[in-house]
Structures are given as C-alpha cells and as structure tokens.
Amino acid sequence: xxxxxxxxxxxxxxxxxxxxxxxxxxxxxxxxxxxxxxxxxxxxxxxxxxxxxxxxxxxxxxxxxxxxxxxxxxxxxxxxxxxxxxxxxxxxxxxxxxxxxxxxxxxxxxxxxxxxxxxxxxxxxxxxxxxxxxxxxxxxxxxxxxxxxxxxxxxxxxxxxxxxxxxxxxxxxxxxxxxxxxxxxxxxxxxxxxxxxxxxxxxxxxxxxxxxxxxxxxxxxxxxxxxxxxxxxxxxxxxxxxxxxxxxxxxxxxxxxxxxxxxxxxxxxxxxxxxxxxxxxxxxxxxxxxxx
Amino acid sequence: xxxxxxxxxxxxxxxxxxxxxxxxxxxxxxxxxxxxxxxxxxxxxxxxxxxxxxxxxxxxxxxxxxxxxxxxxxxxxxxxxxxxxxxxxxxxxxxxxxxxxxxxxxxxxxxxxxxxxxxxxxxxxxxxxxxxxxxxxxxxxxxxxxxxxxxxxxxxxxxxxxxxxxxxxxxxxxxxxxxxxxxxxxxxxxxxxxxxxxxxxxxxxxxxxxxxxxxxxxxxxxxxxxxxxxxxxxxxxxxxxxxxxxxxxxxxxxxxxxxxxxxxxxxxxxxxxxxxxxxxxxxxxxxxxxxxxxxxxxxxxxxxxxxxxxxxxxxxxxxxxxxxxxxxxxxxxxxxxxxxxxxxxxxxxxxxxxxxxxxxxxxxxxxxxxxxxxxxxxxxxxxxxxxxxxxxxxxxxxxxxxxxxxxxxx
Numbered sequence: 001x002x003x004x005x006x007x008x009x010x011x012x013x014x015x016x017x018x019x020x021x022x023x024x025x026x027x028x029x030x031x032x033x034x035x036x037x038x039x040x041x042x043x044x045x046x047x048x049x050x051x052x053x054x055x056x057x058x059x060x061x062x063x064x065x066x067x068x069x070x071x072x073x074x075x076x077x078x079x080x081x082x083x084x085x086x087x088x089x090x091x092x093x094x095x096x097x098x099x100x101x102x103x104x105x106x107x108x109x110x111x112x113x114x115x116x117x118x119x120x121x122x123x124x125x126x127x128x129x130x131x132x133x134x135x136x137x138x139x140x141x142x143x144x145x146x147x148x149x150x151x152x153x154x155x156x157x158x159x160x161x162x163x164x165x166x167x168x169x170x171x172x173x174x175x176x177x178x179x180x181x182x183x184x185x186x187x188x189x190x191x192x193x194x195x196x197x198x199x200x201x202x203x204x205x206x207x208x209x210x211x212x213x214x215x216x217x218x219x220x221x222x223x224x225x226x227x228x229x230x231x232x233x234x235x236x237x238x239x240x241x242x243x244x245x246x247x248x249x250x251x252x253x254x255x256x257x258x259x260x261x262x263x264x265x266x267x268x269x270x271x272x273x274x275x276x277x278x279x280x281x282x283x284x285x286x287x288x289x290x291x292x
Numbered sequence: 293x294x295x296x297x298x299x300x301x302x303x304x305x306x307x308x309x310x311x312x313x314x315x316x317x318x319x320x321x322x323x324x325x326x327x328x329x330x331x332x333x334x335x336x337x338x339x340x341x342x343x344x345x346x347x348x349x350x351x352x353x354x355x356x357x358x359x360x361x362x363x364x365x366x367x368x369x370x371x372x373x374x375x376x377x378x379x380x381x382x383x384x385x386x387x388x389x390x391x392x393x394x395x396x397x398x399x400x401x402x403x404x405x406x407x408x409x410x411x412x413x414x415x416x417x418x419x420x421x422x423x424x425x426x427x428x429x430x431x432x433x434x435x436x437x438x439x440x441x442x443x444x445x446x447x448x449x450x451x452x453x454x455x456x457x458x459x460x461x462x463x464x465x466x467x468x469x470x471x472x473x474x475x476x477x478x479x480x481x482x483x484x485x486x487x488x489x490x491x492x493x494x495x496x497x498x499x500x501x502x503x504x505x506x507x508x509x510x511x512x513x514x515x516x517x518x519x520x521x522x523x524x525x526x527x528x529x530x531x532x533x534x535x536x537x538x539x540x541x542x543x544x545x546x547x548x549x550x551x552x553x554x555x556x557x558x559x560x561x562x563x564x565x566x567x568x569x570x571x572x573x574x575x576x577x578x579x580x581x582x583x584x585x586x587x588x589x590x591x592x593x594x595x596x597x598x599x600x601x602x603x604x605x606x607x608x609x610x611x612x613x614x615x616x617x618x619x620x621x622x623x624x625x626x627x628x629x630x631x632x633x634x635x636x637x638x639x640x641x642x643x644x645x646x647x648x649x650x651x652x653x654x655x656x657x658x659x660x661x662x663x664x665x666x667x668x669x670x671x672x673x674x675x676x677x678x679x680x681x682x683x684x685x686x687x688x689x690x691x692x693x694x695x696x697x698x699x700x701x702x
Contacts, residue, residue, distance in 0.1 A: 009531035115361040119585040138563040211528040
C-alpha cells in the first residue's frame with residue numbers, strides 16, 4: 001500500500017513537472033529557443049496568486065485566473081522586449097538572454113516580496129480515503145493530475161486542429177516559408193509565449209499547493225527538472241513532455257522512498273543521461289539529422 | 293542537436309548551482325542604516341571632553357552577523373533587534389561601559405558570514421555577539437579564534453562552534469542538550485510513543501541534534517520506528533517521508549529542523565490527513581510568525597525552548613512589552629538570547645575590569661578567564677554558568693502551541 005502512495009505522490013509531482021515541461025517544449029518546438037525564464041514565470045504566478053488570496057482576500061480559483069492573466073501579459077512582455085530583437089541572432093545569444101531574464105525576475109521578486117519565505121495556502125484541501133483509510137489521496141493530487149491531463153489533451157488538439165495551431169506548426173517547420181505563405185510569424189511566436197506563460201501560472205499555483213513554501217527561487221529547481229522532463233520525453237513533442245514529466249516524478253518519488261533522499265536528484269539526472277545515450281532525441285522525439 | 297542539448301545541460305547545471313546564491317544579493321543595505329542610528333546614540337554619551345565624568349567612556353564596539361535576509365531571516369532580525377534594545381538600555385545606565393553596535397547580514401551562509409565578519413573587523417569590532425546560526429558560526433569561530441576576538445553566540449547551538457575554540461561561548465543550550473533533552477522529555481511524558489525522525493542530513497545543526505537524540509533514545513528505551521532525511525535541494529517535498537512515517541505507525545514525529553521546512557511538513561501532513569504529535573526544537577521557533585502560515589496547523593506542536601513570551605516573570609514581561617512596542621511583534625527565543633548576550637557581555641566586562649581602549653585581543657583574554665566564574669540570571673534562565681569549553685548550563689523547557697501561543701503543557 002505504501003508503494004501505491006509513493007506512486008501517487010510521484011504522479012502528482014510528475015504532473016506538475018509535465019505542465020511546466022509543456023510550456024518549455026511548446027516554446028522550443030515553435031520558436032526554437034529555450035526559455036530559461038520559464039521557471040521564474042512559475043514563481044511569479046505563485047506570488048500573484050498568494051497576494052490575491054492573502055492581501056485582497058479573494059477566493060483561490062479567482063487568484064488562478066488573475067495569476068494567469070498577469071503571467072500571460074508578462075510572457076508577452078518578456079518576448080517582445082528580450083527575445084524579439086534577437087530573432088535573427090545566433091541561438092546562443094538568445095539562450096544567454098533567457099538566463100538574464102531568469103535572474104532579472106528572481107531579483108525583482110526579491111525586491112518586491114522580500115527573501116523570507118511565504119506560506120501558500122493550497123487552493124484545495126482535504127483528502128480521499130480508500131481501502132479503509134490505508135490509502136489516502138489528497139485533493140491537491142487529484143486536481144493536479146486532472147488539470148495536467150486536460151491541458152495536455154487540449155494543447156495537442158489546439159495545435160493539430162486550430163488555425164493558429166497550424167500556423168504554429170508551420171513556423172516550427174520553416175519560419176521563412178511560413179512567412180511567405182502569409183503567416184504572421186511574430187504574432188504566432190507571441191501567442192506561443194502567451195500560452196506557455198499562462199500554463200506557467202497554473203503550474204505555479206499547483207506547485208505551491210503541493211509544496212506550500214514560496215521564495216524568489218521557488219521556480220528554479222522545478223524549472224530545471226521540467227526542462228529535463230522535456231528533453232527526456234523528446235523536446236518539441238507535447239505527448240513527450242507529458243510522458244517525460246510523469247515518469248520523472250515517479251522516478252524521483254520512488255528513488256526517494258527506496259534508495260536515498262540525497263541521491264534522488266542524482267538518480268533523476270542519471271536516468272536522463274542513459275535515455276539520451278540510447279535515444280538521443282528523447283523518448284518520443286523525432287531524430288532530425290542536422291547538416292553542419 | 294546533440295551538441296545543443298549537451299550545452300544546455302551544462303548550462304542548466306551551472307544555473308542550478310547559482311540558483312542557491314540568488315538570495316544573497318541585497319546583503320549590505322539594511323545593516324548600514326542601523327549602524328548610523330547606533331553610532332548616533334552611542335555618540336551622545338561618549339563625547340570625549342564633555343561633562344561625562346570619565347574620559348575613557350568611549351564605547352566598546354560590538355558586532356553581530358546573522359541572517360537578516362533569506363531562509364532564516366526571522367532569527368537574525370530577532371537577535372539584531374534585541375541586541376539594539378539591550379545596547380540602548382545599557383548606554384542609558386550611564387556606567388563606564390558603553391556599547392556601539394553594528395550588524396551585518398550573512399544569510400546563514402558560512403562564506404558570506406566570514407566576509408561579514410571581516411567587514412566588522414575593519415570597522416574595529418572588539419567583541420562579536422554572533423554568529424546567529426550554527427553552520428555560519430563554525431566558519432566564523434575559526435576566524436575569531438585566529439584573530440583572538442571574544443565571541444559570545446546568542447543562538448548557534450552546535451558543539452562544533454565551541455570545539456577547540458577557547459574564545460567562543462554560547463548563550464543558548466547546545467545541540468546535544470536539545471537532542472538528549474527531547475529524548476528524556478519524551479521518555480518521561482510519552483514513554484510508549486512510536487517515534488519518527490525527519491531531519492536534514494546536510495546541515496550540522498539538524499544532524500547534530502538527531503545524533504544525540506537517537507543515542508539518548510536508545511538509552512531511554514524509546515521506540516524509534518522510522519528515520520527520514522532530506523537535503524537543501526529536497527526540502528520542498530516531504531510526501532514520501534510522511535507516507536513512510538505513517539506506514540511505520542509513528543504517532544510522534546521529531547523534527548530537529550528549522551521552521552521553514554517544518555511549515556512545509558505541517559502543510560503536507562494536513563493534506564494527507566496524517567496528524568501525529570510533532571515535536572520540534574529551538575529551530576521550530578518562528579513558525580507562528582511566518583507570513584501566510586495557517587497557525588491552526590501548528591496546534592498541538594511541541595517544542596523545546598528556554599524562553600516563553602507569556603511567562604509572568606517581571607523581567608520577561610518588561611522585555612516583551614518593550615520589544616513589542618518598538619518592533620510590533622512578540623519576541624521569540626532568539627530575541628531573548630540576543631538580549632541576554634549583551635547583558636552577559638556587560639557583566640563579564642565589568643567583572644574583568646576591561647576598558648574600551650583595550651585591543652580586541654586583550655579583551656578576549658580577560659573575558660576568557662572571567663567567563664567560567666560569573667553567574668548570570670536573565671530572560672533565558674536563572675543562575676546560568678559556563679564551563680571552560682564555553683557551554684552554558686541551562687535546562688530546556690518544553691512548551692506546546694495552543695491557540696497560536698506557547699503554553700507550558702500540563
């Protein structure tokens with residue numbers, strides 16, 4: 001029965017990684033850049049939700065909506081100010097800029113909210129008991145998994161069915177050709193960032209509900225792990241990010257329970273290395289040979 | 293593609309290393325403000341050539357390093373506030389001994405603390421009333437031993453702080469005392485408890501208390517059913533440890549850790565509906581004042597502390613009233629330790645007949661010889677004495693959190 005508990009807490013943690021990884025993978029797949037500031041947008045989402053609940057006294061669900069709106073605006077702003085001017089620059093320059101943005105967000109949060117940790121009140125509380133109380137699942141877990149699943153399915157159908165999704169896929173294949181076909185590449189990329197940042201806000205709220213300690217560095221470690229999850233599942237692939245996130249969460253939880261807490265992160269990254277050795281493009285990624 | 297991923301992984305690794313340093317940026321600013329104020333206050337009494345009877349009433353320069361920002365900021369700020377309060381009181385007495393005080397931020401990190409200490413040394417510090425946290429204090433104590441600066445730490449409780457350093461003394465009780473004290477308390481009051489221990493094994497404070505707790509628990513015949521660990525990187529998720537503790541049948545969870553991870557543990561335990569008796573040590577102090585913390589979660593949490601703000605001792609009441617009036621919150625144990633530290637230093641200086649024109653080294657030698665001979669009664673205990681190693685004799689006191697306040701359990 002404990003095994004089942006560990007598995008469930010792993011899936012719950014993994015769902016959060018998956019939502020973050022979806023944001024990473026979408027931006028990478030379409031804009032071909034790694035948005036390292038993604039983890040910090042999550043942190044901003046958490047703080048916004050915290051402030052709305054604590055200082056304005058509004059209900060939890062409303063704080064999610066506010067956090068999503070603020071993060072969407074923030075995502076578009078970051079893209080417009082920091083990344084758009086570098087559209088033609090080498091990918092390394094964009095990468096460094098993303099790291100800069102990440103630090104900018106962290107230190108801004110430090111100035112605005114201070115360094116002492118805030119305790120986030122989970123948006124849902126309580127638990128379900130099963131098998132006569134021997135298995136307990138918290139509502140946070142249930143909500144997290146359900147939301148993650150809805151987002152993954154919704155995003156997949158958005159990208160494969162809608163007009164904007166088609167435009168995104170076109171940009172991903174070839175920006176130049178897409179522009180020739182009358183697609184507004186800049187707007188498409190901005191939309192991608194907007195969606196990615198809204199997802200980050202949701203992830204922030206869920207992350208803080210799961211682990212209710214909010215600091216300016218809250219987003220960095222989950223951000224790095226979710227990036228690992230995205231690479232693990234095959235970066236650029238949405239089902240891959242989903243699968244990678246969940247698997248990573250389960251590995252982390254079981255490694256903690258049965259091997260060692262200290263080594264759990266090391267085991268996590270070791271699995272990534274092994275997967276990349278065997279399948280360089282990740283679990284579900286497509287291997288595209290590049291001419292150098 | 294492969295190259296890009298390799299590059300990115302390397303970058304993300306260095307990012308994760310740097311992530312820890314993120315919070316150290318704004319260290320200097322708050323400290324300097326306070327200094328200005330302190331200098332002014334002290335200056336009034338210490339003007340040479342004015343009507344003050346003694347010409348040698350230049351103040352002793354005392355310093356403190358502690359986490360004024362970051363995870364453990366509540367401790368550093370409490371100690372700093374209380375020292376300021378005590379310094380003002382002593383300067384107001386008009387005796388020969390006057391103090392000038394400066395605090396530096398060390399974010400509870402060893403390396404930053406040594407830098408903060410060097411800043412204080414450049415300022416001309418003669419006595420160090422610090423460092424606030426154990427880990428940082430171990431690094432600083434090595435320096436003060438070399439430089440021969442008398443060090444009286446209000447709250448660094450690890451014995452490693454004292455080991456081999458004849459110039460370091462503690463105001464708080466040491467980790468072995470806390471670990472063993474907790475085990476003895478449990479053996480006397482909750483003998484048939486099934487105990488789980490969750491501790492941070494990359495932290496000297498937590499590991500130290502856990503070690504002495506476990507060895508004393510064996511002596512006392514306590515039943516420890518589970519031990520879970522975590523590290524700095526994994527202190528955001530305790531679902532695995534809590535599930536395992538519950539599965540092992542633990543009805544008491546001993547938490548020799550700081551309040552920030554403890555708040556996560558209390559929250560996550562509530563989420564899975566696990567409600568054992570949580571038992572903390574002095575690091576748990578501060579949990580009730582965390583922003584956004586639902587104090588009902590801490591209902592029934594027990595902890596060891598030498599100071600309870602709702603005691604009816606007149607001295608405690610006067611201190612609590614003054615502190616609250618000035619800083620708008622109820623002082624915790626760390627504040628009490630800081631306040632006592634100043635008075636202990638004052639008493640020892642008087643006893644040793646030190647004057648402020650003596651060098652830090654002369655003061656250090658004088659105080660080392662006088663410390664084992666003095667007996668002090670203050671906020672954190674009556675009749676405190678010190679041994680040559682610098683350990684204080686005082687008894688830890690168990691309190692339980694009830695309606696958001698500490699009360700003595702019946």
